[in-house]
Amino acid sequence: MRNNKHHTNAIALIQLWLHGRAQLDDNGGLTFQSRKANSLPEKCRLAYQWILDNAIYCPYTDIEYGPRITLGRAEQQIKLASEDSYASFILLPLLTLMTSRRLLLIGAPGRGKTTVATLMALLAGYRLDEIKHAVQHGHPQMTQADILGSPLPSDLVQARNSADIRVLWRNWIRMRVKIIDEYNRIPTKTQSCLLSLMAEGYAEMYEQIIHSENSAWFLTANDDLGGGTFQVIEALKDRIDIVVRCTPFNTHYLEALAKRIAQAKQPEDFMPTDIILTPAELDQIGAAIRAIDMPPEVLEILGFMISQLDFCRRASDTLEYQNKDTLHLAGRRVGHVCTEDCPLDKLENLCTQTESGVSARAYQTIIHYAKALAFFRGQTTVSNEDIRQILPWVLHEKLKPNPQSDFFQKTENHVYQTDKVSWIRQLFDQAITQYAAYQPLRQPIIELQTQATSNNIDGLPPQELKQQIQTIRQQIEDMITKHELNAPVHNDIILLKHLYVQYRNQLQRHHW
Amino acid sequence: MQKNTPQTSSDTVFEQEINRVKELGQKQYAHWDNELFIDICKGAAQLCWNSIRKQSNRDKVFAAYMELIREGIGCAYITQSLSSGHYKYLIKNQKTLNKFLGITWKSFLEYCLIKEMPLTISQVPAQQQLDLMVKVWNLGENIRQETPWKGLYILSRAEELPTLTKIEKFLVDTMAPLLRPPAPARWQPPFRVSIIDGSNIHDDFLPGDMHQVAPSVICVHDRRLAGVYGGIFINNEPNTLLLHNQCLGHSQNDDCNIALEFEHSSVKIQSHRVDLTRLGEHHSHLLCSGGQLLVSAVDSQRIWQVVTG
Known part of the structure; x- marks a missing residue:
């Protein structure tokens, strides 16, 4: 009897397995129902991997998790990651798409800045021709009308008041992915109309307002210092959440480039449909990222580190004014006061290393991107390591070093004057050690x-x-x-x- | 005189179908592996086409097979192919074991699609081929989605599949013994002790944590090596030992409230001493529903298996 029962169970199991996605249609052709969708983090990781394998050949993995495996000797060492690692050049634009934030890609011409931005727009479901028409190319003659749109000429003639004038807004304003190519070639006056769109999500003309939906911004610039044909207004620079440097092309991938020439195909032409994110999926991703847990202890360590960067004991004898803003408002720099007259140890205290502090807006950006990174990796909470990995990119242009600090005079720290990413990471590492002691x-x-x-x-x-x-x-x-x-x-x-x-x-x- | 040889038009149909599937595959799947697809076309697809080319419904059947290949590559279910040389050999030597082919199949579905189907589809009546393809896919994909031990075990027995038409019976006969619930445990003498050699799972296997994933299936994690897991199928005589690269499933241990006391090379089960020769110091143990105790040692690849009366 028992033998029959487990045999019956086996039959029932196999009967269950017979029902699946494959079926024959009315014409006798074999078709498949849609597969149960990958989880959204899996889909994002698949998108990342596809771009890395097929579109942007980038062997430079600079976001690395897990304890380091050190190879070599003291004077020359290589550190390998023991867990997952990613290329910032591809990952950070993807996180920006997922968080609907604003990213600046900087680097020499031909490094793939516009390509990366285009790939993000393709991932968001736009067609290649749509994207090409929607990219805003900065140039010295660019006007507000070029960026935003213009009033209907007939309305201009007939209107009795500004409310009667209808504006033909540019289509790109409503897109979920916005690409501004060479933003530092836009005249300063025209940059101002970009500002309200980026910062507030709306634009105004003749008292008509257009709201742009939640969108990810990708700006590109050739010049590292943000200069170019025109000075970029500080308020616009400040609205950029994160900065990514383009990486040089690695010659090991020349064969792949040669293949592209031979096939006359660019990766933008064949992005597979199973990694394209629908608007609903992007919304879900955005909500899921915001729901990622941020443990209090992680926030504390972040606060512990960043609060040190604002501090300046020599700025004032009054507690509330002992910060770098006090110095700057008086036209002075940290280097003027961070001398032997300050009793604090210049190698131990982090405040000596930076000219500036960090704004509340930057805090929010760090938290948001750290959550996005945790989400991407399939985690439910943010870890210190997520913060450590994302900090250098968020603070890259916002944190100014104090080159006169004794810290940078030490031989082993010279490199931090050029390698900002490593500098910011060491700030965080020092902060973690100090936090434990404190x-x-x-x-x-x-x-x-x-x-x-x-x-x-x-x-x-x-x-x-x-x-x-x-x-x-x-x-x-x-x-x-x-x-x-x-x-x-x-x-x-x-x-x-x-x-x-x-x-x-x-x-x-x-x-x- | 116009030449219109069937062979030429048939080759055209074959090429057209290959190109159609390749284009669709690239457009749809991030996992699409073009080189693998080309290899499969040269091997399995060519063999399939050749074996059915005289059928009246060959276009539909071949298109269906290529859809399976397309979906299989796109979903990363198919990760390897056999060469035309392999197939020539297999046609002549039908009982060739996988180990002599130098291939380790990743799943039962992959085995069926790349080995069995191209070799044997023509032996199935033409009007039944399409339904069989649907059946094979659904069975194979659902097995993949089950807890890992099921797919692992079925794959280990795949070479016993007599023909694709008997796939359902094969699966029932394979799974039935594993679904047999164990007899209620008595934890009383007589106790029978035997040794399971972990090196039969993997040369360097060192047994670590153990848990029961089904009434007759144990998962043993290697203590040192990441991604190395052993499956012990205890309903089989002798036990079947299999290696896998992931944990075989969630623990389904029932709480057994049995008094155990480990001593050097022995264990007391409910105050009955059982000698575990050469165990030494024990490392981990597992009480299985059905009255078995598995014990690993600190310094041995072996697992001591105590079966109670």
Whole structure:
């Protein structure tokens, strides 16, 4: 009986297997139903791999995970990744498409900048001819009308007021992928009309407004310094989220190029349909990326590092003004004050290495791209390594080094003056080490912060408010007398002072 | 006089179909491997065409076969081909084992599409060929999507498939013993001890963590080598040992509340001592539903198998 039962089970199993995707149509031809779609991260990885194998020959993998395998000797070493690794030149544009952010590709002519941007537009489902017509090519005669569109001439003649004028907006404004080629050849005046489109997502003309949907921007420039025919306005530069450098062509792929010539085919001509993302998929990807978890400890380390870059003890004796903005507003530079007069160790403290800090906008960009990277790798949470990998690209043009820092004078650190990616990574690595060492000091501060968050300050009785005020004052006293006023200590004192003010204000309200 | 030899027009049909499929494949699939496709055309596709070219429905049947190849390459189910030389040899020596071909098939589906089908499709009545192709694909793809141990086991027995027309019976006969539930475990003497040699799974296999993925299937992870897993099929006598590059499935261990106490080269099962000769210090163990205990040692490729009465 038992023998029959498992035999019956086997028959039932095989019967189940007989139902599948293959079938015969009415004409007797064999057809397939659609395969269950790959998960979206898998599809993105497939797209990345296809571009790497068929379109952009880029052996330069500079986003690498896992412990390094070191080969060679001290004077000449190569480090290999032990886990997955990617080429930033291909991955970062793909992450930009997935996050609908703004990326600048810089590099010498003919390196594939426009090709990469075109591939991203193809991935988003546009036809090649559509994309070619929609690319905005910067040139010195470019006007607002060239970029945005122009009013209907008949309306201009007949209109009694501006609301009567209809504008023929350019089609590219509504596209999900926007490509601006050689943006630094656009006249400065015309750059301004790009700005509101990039920054706010709309453009205005004759009181008509057009909204551009959520879109990914790809800008290209030949000149590394962002110069070109025209100066790029700072506000526009600031709106660029991430910068990618094009890589030189590697001659091992010459045969592939020769094949392309022989076949008269470019990769843009044959992107396979199974990696093209529908608008719905792009929306899903965007939402899924935002939902990736960002653990508090990862955020803390990021904050720990970046808060140090803004700090400048010599900018002022007032706690609130001890930052680099204070210096810059006074027309001074970090190099002027970061001298032996500052008691902080120039090799240990990160603040000495940079001329500038980092804006809140850059924080958001780092978080968003780190989430996208985690999503791409099939992870559900962001790790420190994701932050470490994405930081150099987001901060590449935003973080200015202080070349006069003692840090850069050390022989082994000279290379960081040219290799910004490695410099920013070492900043993060140093920050992680310092964070671990600093943690024991933070325990009482974390407790005070937790108490303030969990207590309803408004509901605390005066006695308890006074006690908390006293505790905070004592903690500040301890910190300032027992520890050097460096960036992490400064950051915590600012926090404690803020808590002190909250409690004191509440006590004041009781007296009223 | 106009020449219109059937051979010429037949070659044209063959070429046209190849070109059609190649173009569609490149347009659709990121995984499309053109070189593999060309190799398959020279081997399997050519053989298939030659064997059915006199059939009245040859165009439809060949087109169907090429659709299977196209979808198979595009989905990365087909990753290798046999050469025309291989096929010539196989036609003459039908019982040639895979190991003498120097090929390791990745899945039962790949085996059927690249080896069995081109060699034997012409032996199937012409009117049944299309339905058979649909059947083979659906069975093969669904097996791929099952937990890995099923596909692994079926593939290990693939050479016992008598003909494609008997594929359903073959699969039932293959799977039935594995689906037999074990007898309830008694954990009482007599205990029978035997040794499973891990080197029969892989030369350097060192047994690590073990878990039960089905009533009669154990997955053993190699302790050192990434991507090396052993499957032990304990319903077979002797046990079937297979190597795989991924874990064979999720653990389906029932919690066995059996008192175990390991000592040097022995174990007490519910206070009954069982000698495990040369075990030494034990590394890991697994209590299987059905009354078996598997034990690995710290320094040995062997697995001690204790079967309870």
